[in-house]
Amino acid sequence: MxxxxxxxxxxxxxxxxxxxxxxxxxxxxFRQFSRxxxxxxxxxxxxxxxxxxxxxxxxxxxxxxxxxxxxxxLSPIEQQFGHVMHxxxxxxxxxxxxxxxxxxxxxxxxxxxxxxxxxxxxGKDEEIxxxxxxxxxxxxxxxSFQPAHRVRADVDQDVTSVQRCLADSLVLLAEQQVGSQKLxxxxxxxxxxxxxxxxxxxxxxxxxxxxGFKATFLGNTPCGVYKYxxxxxxxxxxxxxxxxxxxxxxxxxxxPPATPDxxxxxxxxxxxxxYLKPAYLMKVDxxxxxx
Amino acid sequence: MSLxxxxxxxxxxxxxxxxxxxxxxxxxxxxxxxxFAPVMTLKTSAxxxxxxxxxxxxDPRRELQLRERLxxxxxxxxxxxxxxxxxEDFITPAKCLDETRERSTPKLSFEESEGRALLLKEWSRYxxxxxxxxxxxxxxxxxxxxxxxxxxxxxxxxxxQAALMxxxxxxxxxxxGPAYTPPKxxxxxxxxxxxxxxxxxxx
Numbered sequence: 177m178x179x180x181x182x183x184x185x186x187x188x189x190x191x192x193x194x195x196x197x198x199x200x201x202x203x204x205x206f207r208q209f210s211r212x213x214x215x216x217x218x219x220x221x222x223x224x225x226x227x228x229x230x231x232x233x234x235x236x237x238x239x240x241x242x243x244x245x246x247x248x249x250l251s252p253i254e255q256q257f258g259h260v261m262h263x264x265x266x267x268x269x270x271x272x273x274x275x276x277x278x279x280x281x282x283x284x285x286x287x288x289x290x291x292x293x294x295x296x297x298x299g300k301d302e303e304i305x306x307x308x309x310x311x312x313x314x315x316x317x318x319x320s321f322q323p324a325h326r327v328r329a330d331v332d333q334d335v336t337s338v339q340r341c342l343a344d345s346l347v348l349l350a351e352q353q354v355g356s357q358k359l360x361x362x363x364x365x366x367x368x369x370x371x372x373x374x375x376x377x378x379x380x381x382x383x384x385x386x387x388g389f390k391a392t393f394l395g396n397t398p399c400g401v402y403k404y405x406x407x408x409x410x411x412x413x414x415x416x417x418x419x420x421x422x423x424x425x426x427x428x429x430x431x432p433p434a435t436p437d438x439x440x441x442x443x444x445x446x447x448x449x450x451y452l453k454p455a456y457l458m459k460v461d462x463x464x465x466x467x
Numbered sequence: 468m469s470l471x472x473x474x475x476x477x478x479x480x481x482x483x484x485x486x487x488x489x490x491x492x493x494x495x496x497x498x499x500x501x502x503f504a505p506v507m508t509l510k511t512s513a514x515x516x517x518x519x520x521x522x523x524x525x526d527p528r529r530e531l532q533l534r535e536r537l538x539x540x541x542x543x544x545x546x547x548x549x550x551x552x553x554x555e556d557f558i559t560p561a562k563c564l565d566e567t568r569e570r571s572t573p574k575l576s577f578e579e580s581e582g583r584a585l586l587l588k589e590w591s592r593y594x595x596x597x598x599x600x601x602x603x604x605x606x607x608x609x610x611x612x613x614x615x616x617x618x619x620x621x622x623x624x625x626x627x628q629a630a631l632m633x634x635x636x637x638x639x640x641x642x643x644g645p646a647y648t649p650p651k652x653x654x655x656x657x658x659x660x661x662x663x664x665x666x667x668x669x670x
Contacts, residue, residue, distance in 0.1 A: 396633070
């Protein structure tokens with residue numbers, strides 16, 4: 177009874193593992209081994225190292241976020257309130273030096289034009305630079321500086337560019353082979369023996385993405401988990417399903433511009449629903465913070 | 468045997484502790500204990516001869532120490548208590564209290580002031596909603612994390628312990644916050660020379 181079961185398990189494992197993109201080099205070695213004796217030895221040793229061998233396959237995924245680059249537009253009430261606050265502060269304030277100078281200059285100009293003006297009363301070195309002229313020169317300098325545009329509609333439409341929607345935080349999605357389908361999900365990879373889940377997530381970021389993303393991982397703790405059971409046809413004693421642990425990271429450097437064949441997207445939280453499966457989205461939505 | 472021993476012992480003791488019995492023969496025994504100064508030697512003791520005290524080597528050191536302590540105490544009394552460093556933000560500069568600087572503000576109409584009061588209330592309601600939404604989002608995120616840790620614990624204990632450990636490379640963590648306009652790739656900032664005129668106080 178035991179022997180045929182183990183053989184079945186050894187057959188189903190390679191098939192199961194081949195479904196998962198084949199990036200985990202160590203585990204695909206099973207396929208190369210011939211069946212019976214050698215397989216059983218490897219399985220036995222595996223069961224000896226993981227004493228309670230869990231039926232769940234472990235994977236780690238990375239939730240890479242590009243934080244906003246520019247401040248968001250003010251909502252109508254925020255604009256109104258800002259305006260009123262500015263007015264109130266102006267009313268409660270006192271005149272500044274610059275304003276006093278403006279008033280004095282205006283007075284002097286009016287006295288000059290009045291007619292009974294005695295130029296000897298005032299010092300001759302006070303009329304070099306009027307405050308108004310200073311203001312005008314400052315405005316000229318400001319106009320000569322052209323800041324970059326805040327909103328660029330064409331870049332916003334391009335879902336693969338990192339520069340889109342600079343006022344919101346974006347999440348990276350990659351298209352990966354899971355089971356028999358190609359799905360859009362957060363970049364994930366299988367866990368290997370001898371590394372922490374955090375290192376698995378880092379590996380997921382570097383190997384599955386050809387572009388060089390420099391990210392800072394926020395701690396060793398996973399921020400969320402998604403587990404799914406395999407359909408009953410493939411389910412065996414050794415593998416009931418998969419648990420995917422998510423790790424948060426913040427993008428620090430974009431790296432070289434992406435080549436067009438890289439299958440990944442940068443999406444806002446509101447756009448995720450169009451690309452992710454509902455059950456997956458429900459779990460992922462919790463820990464992606466928009467503010 | 469024991470009696471003889473005890474006799475010898477007693478004799479030894481008496482010899483040591485009874486100088487008064489040797490009174491008539493004192494001029495033979497010059498070394499006497501100071502507690503039993505006999506009458507004949509009273510006139511010749513040191514304090515009566517008015518000799519200066521014999522100074523041991525430790526005395527000058529002790530005197531110096533005394534002098535230093537007195538000096539320190541004097542200095543402490545003479546010292547003026549140090550002034551506190553003024554916090555410049557809390558002191559209204561005299562320039563601002565000048566009467567010539569007052570702004571001539573037009574009086575607000577009744578509708579205007581009412582409108583402002585209503586706007587303030589509206590704003591507080593808006594901010595409260597925002598805050599509650601933020602708190603809820605954070606609660607959800609924490610719940611998700613707790614779930615993840617529980618699942619990991621069910622999986623393997625060592626991975627769970629590894630997940631709980633602190634990451635020493637994470638801090639210090641810096642990130643440039645959002646500005647009003649995005650950064651220009653080919654912009655050369657002008658040289659910003661400035662003279663630092665902040666006042667530095669020393670106590």
